[in-house]
């Protein structure tokens with residue numbers, strides 16, 4: 001049975017929002033400690049904005065989690081309930097389709113007009129369980145999770161023919177499809193240049209032009225960016241087809257935003273590394 005760590009709340013019955021920093025932090029700690037004490041499937045969370053809680057969690061992480069996920073762990077096989085991002089309240093299914101398992105979630109924040117950071121979307125990174133075990137199991141199957149070199153593991157995940165989905169759930173309420181196009185043009189354009197040099201305008205244009213004006217992106221919209229077999233990038237918005245493009249460079253560039261060297265949410269990447277290393281079948 002596989003045990004995964006998610007430093008955030010698993011879906012709970014909806015409670016009225018708790019106001020005030022300390023109350024929220026206290027309930028978060030209490031929730032984690034109570035669950036750990038009970039020895040049950042553990043519910044862990046992280047309040048990124050609270051330094052005390054962050055330090056406490058880091059302490060636990062560095063002393064326990066790295067080698068043995070004694071808390072904040074979950075068997076997906078035993079509990080397929082969705083995973084909630086505590087900051088945005090967004091829920092992610094723990095399995096997409098039949099076999100893509102959730103490896104971690106994160107938050108994309110963006111600075112607007114050089115002034116303030118807004119939460120634009122929460123994201124979840126999924127990878128096909130069968131592919132993970134087939135491709136990564138061969139190479140890393142004999143090593144324990146703590147022995148696996150995480151950088152190699154992530155590079156292999158990005159480079160191999162492993163089906164993956166990055167799910168974006170929009171939390172910002174005033175997003176136009178135009179701003180989606182230009183945000184992709186900037187971030188993906190940057191990565192295309194990083195991996196493929198300057199001559200990739202046509203590829204970028206093909207990708208961004210898929211986001212046609214007819215698509216509306218209200219809060220709650222879901223954009224799925226899926227790498228299918230043979231590096232076909234398949235995009236949907238709220239389940240509707242947006243387009244497919246076969247390009248290793250494009251797939252790599254998209255994945256790099258979330259799990260590359262300079263990811264949007266570093267903490268999410270660490271969780272993904274950890275969970276991936278833990279779920280490779282021995």
Ligand SMILES: CCCCCCCCCCCC(=O)O
Pocket residue numbers: 108110112120175179180183184187188
């Ligand atoms: C006002 C900010 C607008 C940002 C829109 C982002 C929408 C999706 C873009 C995905 C790629 C990225 O996060 O850069």
